[in-house]
Amino acid sequence: MTNEELMIITGGGWFSATFLNAASRALTSVMDFGRSIGTSIRMLVSGKRC
Numbered sequence: 001m002t003n004e005e006l007m008i009i010t011g012g013g014w015f016s017a018t019f020l021n022a023a024s025r026a027l028t029s030v031m032d033f034g035r036s037i038g039t040s041i042r043m044l045v046s047g048k049r050c
Contacts, residue, residue, distance in 0.1 A: 043049065
């Protein structure tokens with residue numbers, strides 16, 4: 001391909017499968033972190049262990 005042909009190629013954009021996958025993993029990580037913090041607080045308040 002020539003440089004001119006390479007310059008007119010478009011695609012992807014910011015809303016792609018890679019972006020959705022990264023956003024999904026970030027949300028899952030935040031939820032897991034919140035769940036572990038909640039469990040820690042509940043165990044500290046109740047004074048019980050598993």
